[in-house]
Amino acid sequence: MIDRETVLANLERYDLGKATVGMVGSHSALDACDGAVAEGFRTLAVCQVGREKTFTHYFKAHRDASGKVYRGVVDETMVLDRFAEVMDPKIQKKLMDRNVLFIPNRSFVSYSGIDAVENDFQVPIVGSRNLLRSEERGDERDYYWILEKAGLPYPRKVERPEDIDRLTIIKVHHKVKKLERGFFTAQSHEQFLEKSQDLIRQGVIEKDFLKDARMEEYIIGPVFNLDFFYSPLEEKGSKIELLGIDWRFESSLDGYCRLPGKQQVELEEDGILPEYTVCGHNSATLRESLLENAFALAEKYVSATQKHYGPGIIGPFCLQTCVDKDLKFHIYDVAPRIGGGTNVHMAVGHPYGNALWRREMSTGRRLSMEIRRALEQERIEELIT
Ligand SMILES: Nc1ncnc2c1ncn2[C@@H]1O[C@H](COP(=O)(O)OP(=O)(O)O)[C@@H](O)[C@H]1O
Numbered sequence: 260m261i262d263r264e265t266v267l268a269n270l271e272r273y274d275l276g277k278a279t280v281g282m283v284g285s286h287s288a289l290d291a292c293d294g295a296v297a298e299g300f301r302t303l304a305v306c307q308v309g310r311e312k313t314f315t316h317y318f319k320a321h322r323d324a325s326g327k328v329y330r331g332v333v334d335e336t337m338v339l340d341r342f343a344e345v346m347d348p349k350i351q352k353k354l355m356d357r358n359v360l361f362i363p364n365r366s367f368v369s370y371s372g373i374d375a376v377e378n379d380f381q382v383p384i385v386g387s388r389n390l391l392r393s394e395e396r397g398d399e400r401d402y403y404w405i406l407e408k409a410g411l412p413y414p415r416k417v418e419r420p421e422d423i424d425r426l427t428i429i430k431v432h433h434k435v436k437k438l439e440r441g442f443f444t445a446q447s448h449e450q451f452l453e454k455s456q457d458l459i460r461q462g463v464i465e466k467d468f469l470k471d472a473r474m475e476e477y478i479i480g481p482v483f484n485l486d487f488f489y490s491p492l493e494e495k496g497s498k499i500e501l502l503g504i505d506w507r508f509e510s511s512l513d514g515y516c517r518l519p520g521k522q523q524v525e526l527e528e529d530g531i532l533p534e535y536t537v538c539g540h541n542s543a544t545l546r547e548s549l550l551e552n553a554f555a556l557a558e559k560y561v562s563a564t565q566k567h568y569g570p571g572i573i574g575p576f577c578l579q580t581c582v583d584k585d586l587k588f589h590i591y592d593v594a595p596r597i598g599g600g601t602n603v604h605m606a607v608g609h610p611y612g613n614a615l616w617r618r619e620m621s622t623g624r625r626l627s628m629e630i631r632r633a634l635e636q637e638r639i640e641e642l643i644t
């Protein structure tokens with residue numbers, strides 16, 4: 260892990276009056292850019308050839324003579340052959356010459372690899388660099404380990420396929436769409452064998468998928484991805500904020516669910532199983548009596564990260580939960596960074612974020628608001644790793 264001193268030394272050389280909010284152009288980049296513009300920053304997206312137009316063209320920022328944005332949210336782009344080239348020292352230097360404060364999103368880590376993010380990326384990151392590894396499911400101290408340490412509820416792990424005795428989700432990487440999911444469900448060992456054979460035959464999962472698989476109890480209930488924010492700077496109010504709640508559209512699961520039950524069964528008999536590739540987001544709220552329980556989860560998570568992953572979480576994080584029939588939360592995934600579903604409240608904010616801050620407050624905006632406050636209070640190094 261690159262030491263914080265090295266990164267802070269790079270930050271020393273910045274002209275912070277010209278701080279630019281940068282990120283990999285993918286995932287939640289539009290929300291981060293929109294929020295940065297709303298808070299008065301310039302923005303820079305690192306793009307990949309072939310998927311850059313969203314940033315270089317369609318959402319390109321146009322400013323008037325006074326510098327006020329009247330259209331779009333992305334001031335500058337760097338279009339690379341591959342996202343991973345963001346690790347190239349020359350590119351890193353360019354970013355630092357532009358005074359970029361870098362927002363780590365999931366695309367950044369997925370395309371560059373966690374080792375490079377930890378060891379090679381010298382650009383100041385807004386957030387907790389060391390926690391990013393906890394997302395690598397199967398690592399020794401992954402998010403399940405943190406949840407265990409924190410005493411937080413997560414779905415019961417199933418060790419071996421032979422042990423499947425109730426509805427179980429098998430989390431596997433997709434064979435072809437490398438960064439996507441090849442998830443499936445089974446309620447018995449027999450069904451596990453049947454379905455996995457179908458998926459191997461269809462080229463959805465690898466033959467030896469089991470070696471990296473996570474199997475756990477399937478929680479029957481709605482999904483609530485809780486988009487929280489932890490502010491190291493806040494001194495009067497709560498340091499933990501609930502900004503929004505999202506849930507995802509997944510293909511082909513959502514199409515499957517909109518068919519009559521009989522056709523779902525027929526499809527399954529033909530070996531056509533739903534896939535879980537995220538392709539959109541929606542917004543939700545919680546019944547009020549559950550809100551305090553949601554905050555309790557966040558309080559425990561934050562404490563555990565401070566204890567075991569110092570300095571602990573900084574800024575946005577997302578606890579991805581299902582709520583069961585007894586209204587209990589189960590956390591099945593944790594993003595220790597800006598969540599993947601925050602575009603749902605981009606620019607318009609979210610009932611919770613807006614109610615708290617008395618104006619439109621998306622995750623992207625909250626992030627940049629924290630940066631702005633840190634700069635005003637000369638505490639920016641508290642947000643940087
Ligand atoms: N234990 C579980 N019970 C019910 N649904 C789950 C469970 N784990 C994951 N899911 C579903 O799978 C999807 C993604 O799971 P997640 O663990 O977040 O994968 P990823 O790391 O790819 O984001 C979500 O739609 C969620 O509803």
Ligand SMILES: [Mg+2]
Pocket residue numbers: 579592
């Ligand atoms: Mg997830």
